[in-house]
Amino acid sequence: MKKENIRHLQLFQSQRKLVEKELWDQGIEVLDDLTPLYSEESQRRYLKYHYGNEVNVTDLMLNHRAAYLVIQNRGAVRDVIASWGFRVVYEHLMTDDMLKKELAAKADENRKVKLSRKLYGALLYRANQRGISLVDLVEELGYSYKPRPVIDTAKVRELRDEQKKSFSEIAEALGISRASAHNHYKKATQELKSQ
Missing domain, CATH: 1.10.286 (GTP Cyclohydrolase I; Chain A, domain 1)
Structure with missing residues (x-):
């Protein structure tokens, strides 16, 4: 607004509370990008403006670093963003469906799986989240996996x-x-x- 009409900006600033309330009643939220993102509400509005309902945390971390760091100060970024009602996604995180497809592609006729480094990492991450071993997780998904033997x-x-x-x-x-x-x-x- 500042670039297009300074008079409108001054008028808006003088009547900000009233205008924001009227806009809020109409379902319109105002994001003031001239002030830092201190409040939880301004951070939520920032994410809503830039990402809609689905926040890509990888993109947030790379392209909106200041906002990411402010949110990180509140706690685990994924949990904080999810608590605000957004769907959280990552560019490199495999979904459950992707894991199952990848396992099916890597399995032989006896449903034994040889894991690639990427698949191993994704499965290990999921297993650690759930507090089970990687072998147990693979077996739970219907496949068998024999880890490399420890060589003396x-x-x-x-x-x-x-x-x-x-x-x-x-x-x-x-x-x-x-x-x-x-x-x-x-x-x-x-x-x-x-x-």
């Missing part, structure tokens, strides 16, 4: 040095790849040297 590097060194096994034989015995067997052997020898 001392066992790899023993197989290689004392039993004179090849990396192929070590890999087959432990159920890992040859490259992984080699990496564990290198790690074991480095640990031995550092002692």
Whole structure:
């Protein structure tokens, strides 16, 4: 309003309370973008103006940093925004439907799943939110997942040095790849040297 008609702005400022009340009665909210976003109501109006009913928190954090930080001071951004009646979305957060589709795409005929890094992270996040293990969550969704075995590097060194096994034989015995067997052997020898 300041750029278009300074007289209208001055008139509005002098009668602000009355005008805001009249507009509010008509279902119109006024956002004063010239003042900082101190009040909860002004923050809510800011989000309503820029995002409508669905707030993309990723975009808010990147493109409206000051507003994001003010809201963050109130608590967890997702919870605060949801408490104001907005639907909260993230650009990179997978929905439940997306997780199920991704699991179905990664599953073999026996419903065993090999997880990509992205899918692993999304499932682990959900499992931690619910306080269950990743394996339990995958099984709850109807698939089976066997996490990578924990390899004892001392066992790899023993197989290689004392039993004179090849990396192929070590890999087959432990159920890992040859490259992984080699990496564990290198790690074991480095640990031995550092002692």
